Amino acid sequence: MISLYELSRIMRPDDANIVGNVHGGTILKMIEEAGCIIGTRHCNTQRGTCFSGSDVDNDRCLAALARVEHTDFLYPMFIGEVAHVSAEITYTSKHSVEVQVNVLSENIVTGAKKLTNKATLWYVPLSLQNVAKIIEVPPIEYSSPEREEAGKKRYEAQKLERLETKERNGEVITHVSLPEPYTVGFSQSSLIHLVCPSDCTLHGFVHGGVTMKLMDEVAGIVAARHCKTNIVTASVDAINFHRKIKKGCVITVSGRMTFTSNKSIEIEVFVDADPLVEAEKGKYRAATAFFTYISLDVDNKPLPVPPLKVEGEEEQKRFEEGKARYLQNKAKRLADKEQQQ
Structure with a gap:
C-alpha cells in the first residue's frame, strides 16, 4: 500500500x-x-x-x-x-x-x-x-489508536469548516473607481485565465495546484500594490475548493485586502468560473482562501506594513474578522513552538 x-x-x-x-x-x-x-x-x-x-x-x-x-x-x-x-x-x-x-x-x-x-x-x-x-x-x-482518533477529529473539523465557508460563496468583489492609496479599492486586483488542456487532470478538470498558483499570483499583486516593496507569502489559511472547474471555462481570480498588522497583510482571494460552452449554467464560486504576506527589504528582513485605511461597515467587519484570524494563528504558532521545545 x-x-x-x-x-x-x-x-x-x-x-x-x-x-x-x-x-x-x-x-x-x-x-x-x-x-x-x-x-x-x-x-x-x-x-x-x-x-x-x-x-x-x-x-x-x-x-x-x-x-x-x-x-x-x-x-x-x-x-x-x-x-x-x-x-x-x-x-x-x-x-x-x-x-x-x-x-x-x-x-x-x-x-x-x-x-x-x-x-x-x-x-x-x-x-x-x-x-x-x-x-x-x-x-x-x-x-496507534491515538493517531487514528486524532485523524478522525481533524476530518470532522475540516468537514464542519467547509460547510461554514459556503455561506460566503455569494459574495462578489466590486471595483472602486479612483481609490485612495492604502485603501482596499486601491490594491484589489483580478486575473482572468482561460482553462486549457495543460491545466487539467485526466478528467478534464483544473489541477488544484494550477488554481492555487493563480490565487497566489493575484494575492501577491495586491500585497505589492499596497507595500511597493518585495513581498513574500508567509502563510495560507484553509483553501476550500467548492466546485470543480472544467476545461474551457474562463476563471476570474480576485483578491482584496482584509487586514494588516504591523508586519503582515491578509488578502482574501475568490475564484469564479464561467463556462463558455455551457453558458446556461452560469458563473459560480469555485474556490476561496486567505493569503498572508510580509514585506521585505533588500536584505530580506521584514519591513513595517503601511496600515490599511478601512472604509465603511463591511470593510470594518472584514478587518475585525481578519484580526481574529491573525491572533488565532499567532497563538497557534506560539503553542507549536513551545511544544517542540
Whole structure:
C-alpha cells in the first residue's frame, strides 16, 4: 500500500520573483502535485473488490483536491536551491484521504537544508468512468489508536469548516473607481485565465495546484500594490475548493485586502468560473482562501506594513474578522513552538 511519496526539483528563474524569492504559488503547486500523486496511487490500490463487496476491477480513479489546510511559509526559497517535497497519507475516511506534506529547501553548494513548508491536504477519489461518482477509499494501518482518533477529529473539523465557508460563496468583489492609496479599492486586483488542456487532470478538470498558483499570483499583486516593496507569502489559511472547474471555462481570480498588522497583510482571494460552452449554467464560486504576506527589504528582513485605511461597515467587519484570524494563528504558532521545545 502506498503511504509515502517524494519529489525534488531545482528552482529556476521562472519560479521566482524579480529579487529571486520563489513564488509561494510555485511551492503550493508542487505540494499539490505530490499530494495528488500519492492520493491517486493509494486510491487505486486494492481495486479488485470494493470494501462493500462489489466488483470495481475497471473502476479506476483520480484523487481530486477538496481542501488545503492553513499553510505556513517558514523560510523563503531561492533560485538555485532544490525543493524536496515529501507526502504521506495520514488518515482515510470512507470517501476522503488526508495527505500531509513537508517541503525542504536544499542549498546544493553548502548542503544546508531547511524546512520551508508543512501542509495538510484533503482529496476525494473520482471515478475515471463517471466523474460524479466518488470511489470508496482503501483504509490505512495506523501506528496507534491515538493517531487514528486524532485523524478522525481533524476530518470532522475540516468537514464542519467547509460547510461554514459556503455561506460566503455569494459574495462578489466590486471595483472602486479612483481609490485612495492604502485603501482596499486601491490594491484589489483580478486575473482572468482561460482553462486549457495543460491545466487539467485526466478528467478534464483544473489541477488544484494550477488554481492555487493563480490565487497566489493575484494575492501577491495586491500585497505589492499596497507595500511597493518585495513581498513574500508567509502563510495560507484553509483553501476550500467548492466546485470543480472544467476545461474551457474562463476563471476570474480576485483578491482584496482584509487586514494588516504591523508586519503582515491578509488578502482574501475568490475564484469564479464561467463556462463558455455551457453558458446556461452560469458563473459560480469555485474556490476561496486567505493569503498572508510580509514585506521585505533588500536584505530580506521584514519591513513595517503601511496600515490599511478601512472604509465603511463591511470593510470594518472584514478587518475585525481578519484580526481574529491573525491572533488565532499567532497563538497557534506560539503553542507549536513551545511544544517542540
